[in-house]
Amino acid sequence: MSREMTGAQIVVEALKEQGVDTIFGYPGGAVLPIYDAIFQQNDIKHILVRHEQGATHAAEGYARSTGKPGVVLVTSGPGATNVVTGMTDALMDSIPMIVLSGQVPTFMIGNDAFQEADTVGITRPCSKHNWLVKDTADLAETIHQAFHIATSGRPGPVLVDIPKDVQFASAPYKAKAKTSTARYQPQVKGDIEAITRAVEAFEQAERPIIYSGGGVINSGVASSQLLRELVTSSNSPITSTLMGLGAYPASGDNWLGMLGMHGTVEANLAMHGCDFMLCVGARFDDRITGRTDAFSPDSFKVHMDIDPSSINKIIRVDVPIIGDIGHILEDFLKVWKARGRKTKSAAIKKWWSQINEWQARNCLDFTNSDTIIKPQHALQRLEELTKNMDRYITTEVGQHQMWAAQYLNFDDPHRFMTSGGLGTMGYGLPASVGVQVAHPEALVINIAGDASFQMNMQEMATAIQFNLPVKQFILNNERLGMVRQWQQLLHGERYSQSWSESLPDFVKLAEAFGAKGILVSDPADLDEAIKEMLAYDGPVILDCVVEKHENCFPMIPSGKAHNEMILCDEETADAIDAAGKSRV
Amino acid sequence: MTLHLKKGSSRKSAYDLKNPLDELEETHTLAVLVDNEAGVLARVIGLFSGRGYNIDSLTVAETDAEGHRSRITIVTTGTPAVIEQIKAQLGLIIPVYRVNDLTVEGPSVEREMALLKVAGKGEKRVEAMRLADIFRANVVDSTLESFVFEITGAPEKIDAFTDLMRPLGLCDIARTGVAAMARGI
Ligand SMILES: Cc1ncc(C[n+]2csc(CCOP(=O)(O)OP(=O)(O)O)c2C)c(N)n1
Numbered sequence: 001m002s003r004e005m006t007g008a009q010i011v012v013e014a015l016k017e018q019g020v021d022t023i024f025g026y027p028g029g030a031v032l033p034i035y036d037a038i039f040q041q042n043d044i045k046h047i048l049v050r051h052e053q054g055a056t057h058a059a060e061g062y063a064r065s066t067g068k069p070g071v072v073l074v075t076s077g078p079g080a081t082n083v084v085t086g087m088t089d090a091l092m093d094s095i096p097m098i099v100l101s102g103q104v105p106t107f108m109i110g111n112d113a114f115q116e117a118d119t120v121g122i123t124r125p126c127s128k129h130n131w132l133v134k135d136t137a138d139l140a141e142t143i144h145q146a147f148h149i150a151t152s153g154r155p156g157p158v159l160v161d162i163p164k165d166v167q168f169a170s171a172p173y174k175a176k177a178k179t180s181t182a183r184y185q186p187q188v189k190g191d192i193e194a195i196t197r198a199v200e201a202f203e204q205a206e207r208p209i210i211y212s213g214g215g216v217i218n219s220g221v222a223s224s225q226l227l228r229e230l231v232t233s234s235n236s237p238i239t240s241t242l243m244g245l246g247a248y249p250a251s252g253d254n255w256l257g258m259l260g261m262h263g264t265v266e267a268n269l270a271m272h273g274c275d276f277m278l279c280v281g282a283r284f285d286d287r288i289t290g291r292t293d294a295f296s297p298d299s300f301k302v303h304m305d306i307d308p309s310s311i312n313k314i315i316r317v318d319v320p321i322i323g324d325i326g327h328i329l330e331d332f333l334k335v336w337k338a339r340g341r342k343t344k345s346a347a348i349k350k351w352w353s354q355i356n357e358w359q360a361r362n363c364l365d366f367t368n369s370d371t372i373i374k375p376q377h378a379l380q381r382l383e384e385l386t387k388n389m390d391r392y393i394t395t396e397v398g399q400h401q402m403w404a405a406q407y408l409n410f411d412d413p414h415r416f417m418t419s420g421g422l423g424t425m426g427y428g429l430p431a432s433v434g435v436q437v438a439h440p441e442a443l444v445i446n447i448a449g450d451a452s453f454q455m456n457m458q459e460m461a462t463a464i465q466f467n468l469p470v471k472q473f474i475l476n477n478e479r480l481g482m483v484r485q486w487q488q489l490l491h492g493e494r495y496s497q498s499w500s501e502s503l504p505d506f507v508k509l510a511e512a513f514g515a516k517g518i519l520v521s522d523p524a525d526l527d528e529a530i531k532e533m534l535a536y537d538g539p540v541i542l543d544c545v546v547e548k549h550e551n552c553f554p555m556i557p558s559g560k561a562h563n564e565m566i567l568c569d570e571e572t573a574d575a576i577d578a579a580g581k582s583r584v
Numbered sequence: 585m586t587l588h589l590k591k592g593s594s595r596k597s598a599y600d601l602k603n604p605l606d607e608l609e610e611t612h613t614l615a616v617l618v619d620n621e622a623g624v625l626a627r628v629i630g631l632f633s634g635r636g637y638n639i640d641s642l643t644v645a646e647t648d649a650e651g652h653r654s655r656i657t658i659v660t661t662g663t664p665a666v667i668e669q670i671k672a673q674l675g676l677i678i679p680v681y682r683v684n685d686l687t688v689e690g691p692s693v694e695r696e697m698a699l700l701k702v703a704g705k706g707e708k709r710v711e712a713m714r715l716a717d718i719f720r721a722n723v724v725d726s727t728l729e730s731f732v733f734e735i736t737g738a739p740e741k742i743d744a745f746t747d748l749m750r751p752l753g754l755c756d757i758a759r760t761g762v763a764a765m766a767r768g769i
């Protein structure tokens with residue numbers, strides 16, 4: 001017998017049944033019944049954020065660091081419109097997220113009622129799916145469906161809009177087990193014939209490269225293990241997108257570093273010069289490919305992806321394999337082993353000596369200084385002082401984000417949370433809050449820029465309220481650094497609106513929130529400052545004043561090919577033509 | 585120092601498989617079977633507008649009231665790569681059951697219905713009537729000074745009829761858009 005409950009109780013019951021332990025939210029008129037139900041239970045912890053955008057990024061941080069979906073609860077109208085950025089971010093980066101929003105009562109919908117917004121209309125293009133629930137009897141089933149859709153196939157954000165009268169009315173509770181999920185069952189097993197063709201090409205490869213992405217991480221920790229096995233046993237070089245960092249360890253022998261616009265020379269030239277490319281759970285984003293008609297011109301391409309629409313969208317491939325990365329890799333390894341683990345090992349060795357030559361270029365070298373902290377140096381020191389810790393890193397968006405990807409090493413999946421596809425400034429601080437909620441004992445550091453930090457800095461209060469000792473490592477260049485870099489390279493050094501005027505005193509700001517503030521500007525004091533940050537049992541803002549005009553290299557200018565990288569300031573003159581300028 | 589690597593392509597390259605005709609646009613008729621739930625049409629249309637695809641014609645109606653299924657018929661134009669993307673993207677929409685590309689999946693029939701109001705007197709009126717007869721258009725309303733013709737056929741037939749009616753006093757036209765179906769079973 002299913003029990004009769006109010007809609008609000010159904011929401012809480014369904015969340016519990018889905019195994020939710022934490023939700024990130026902000027109350028308001030249209031969700032008061034649900035907040036009342038939350039008040040009367042102890043199983044689900046509610047983290048009160050300070051802005052609904054913060055709730056979405058916190059949920060993303062929670063989701064990406066655990067592999068579980070993140071849950072957000074907001075009110076109607078402004079509460080709902082404030083989740084649009086976070087949902088779009090989750091859509092681009094394939095993060096499972098369930099947003100529950102309050103709505104005005106069904107009988108008032110369409111009347112421009114107070115705090116009414118067409119939430120399903122607004123969030124349709126930024127969700128994997130969404131629902132307006134008009135009948136309490138459908139509520140439990142809809143929430144179960146929402147979890148199923150958010151977490152299966154290519155993960156993504158979903159939204160359930162719940163009018164206030166639906167929260168008050170009663171209906172029998174429908175259990176998760178009674179909800180049919182047959183309607184949405186994306187293909188998980190890869191086509192074995194395609195896998196066999198891919199293996200055949202792999203065996204013949206003389207200059208192979210494995211290019212992995214966020215799909216490996218989304219597919220679960222076991223997939224990263226399979227990837228590592230494949231790399232090691234075939235001696236293939238491997239590179240990864242920003243979203244895929246950690247699937248193969250940065251300390252691993254075959255690691256070439258990240259590829260793409262700010263990727264390493266060796267990764268990009270290996271992509272360009274390979275004769276066989278295995279793309280594992282990545283999507284040939286424009287930040288990866290550069291000029292598409294010059295992208296890896298000589299290679300046989302295999303693309304493994306759970307999303308059929310990613311196939312041949314940007315780069316035509318020779319063998320597409322649709323399915324879950326874990327399943328595909330398992331079958332790929334099985335077939336390859338059954339056929340005798342063949343590789344062209346002599347040729348691959350030769351390929352490695354070519355790659356080693358590129359690696360010897362040490363493209364991440366930079367000119368250090370003993371008078372001013374170089375941002376790259378700050379990250380190298382942070383890496384050195386934290387590398388053996390149980391560490392999670394989030395970032396904001398800008399130069400500091402790319403430097404974090406270049407100079408911090410990720411040896412495990414789920415350890416690096418960053419806004420890749422959307423590039424959302426303001427992601428990192430709330431994401432660090434979400435990660436810390438999920439991993440209370442771990443070290444959680446947000447690598448921030450002075451500008452990005454200010455986009456959601458109100459979430460420092462959330463960190464204080466919930467005793468979340470997140471460390472905010474601000475690489476303060478008093479600039480919108482990445483914008484400044486583009487203006488220097490592309491717009492004749494006309495620095496339009498790209499400096500940070502009237503920056504707050506970050507130490508005082510930290511103290512105003514009740515956190516610890518540390519200022520460091522002398523390279524000699526850097527280690528001490530980092531250690532002080534790490535030793536403090538509570539949230540810290542470390543204001544690390546760095547070189548203002550450092551550029552992030554290597555850089556493939558927009559519209560250029562992988563073999564047209566700029567490696568240092570001296571090469572920037574005329575590096576970018578008019579066609580490149582018009583691109584993003 | 586900018587590092588240069590010899591560019592080149594081999595028969596292994598995907599680019600060598602590229603058909604030079606690929607850039608030519610084609611018109612395809614897609615039959616999209618969907619759950620008839622709130623917002624489903626907005627999802628489909630939003631996909632086309634959001635991603636910059638063309639809609640030449642779109643028709644939609646419930647085809648299975650009990651099963652709550654609707655059939656959306658979309659005529660769209662794009663390069664083969666774009667058409668493939670459109671189909672893949674449609675397939676991602678949760679309430680979409682099935683996407684059939686009637687243009688490539690074998691022979692199909694396409695039909696459209698139109699209502700045309702033609703006002704005129706004397707010789708023009710007689711000529712309109714005569715042409716309607718040839719096109720097998722029915723008169724569904726008539727006054728002493730006007731007709732409303734109902735015509736059914738392939739879109740090109742309706743185009744032709746419309747062109748002929750224009751000088752004869754065509755003053756209003758309503759077209760349903762294309763309904764299409766594969767031939768045989
Ligand atoms: C919400 C948002 N607005 C604007 C941008 C464009 N943008 C990209 S990087 C950047 C500058 C970031 O400055 P800062 O956070 O200080 O990082 P830095 O590049 O200096 O390390 C801007 C404005 C963005 N990515 N996100």
Ligand SMILES: [Mg+2]
Binds near residue numbers: 398449478
């Ligand atoms: Mg900055």
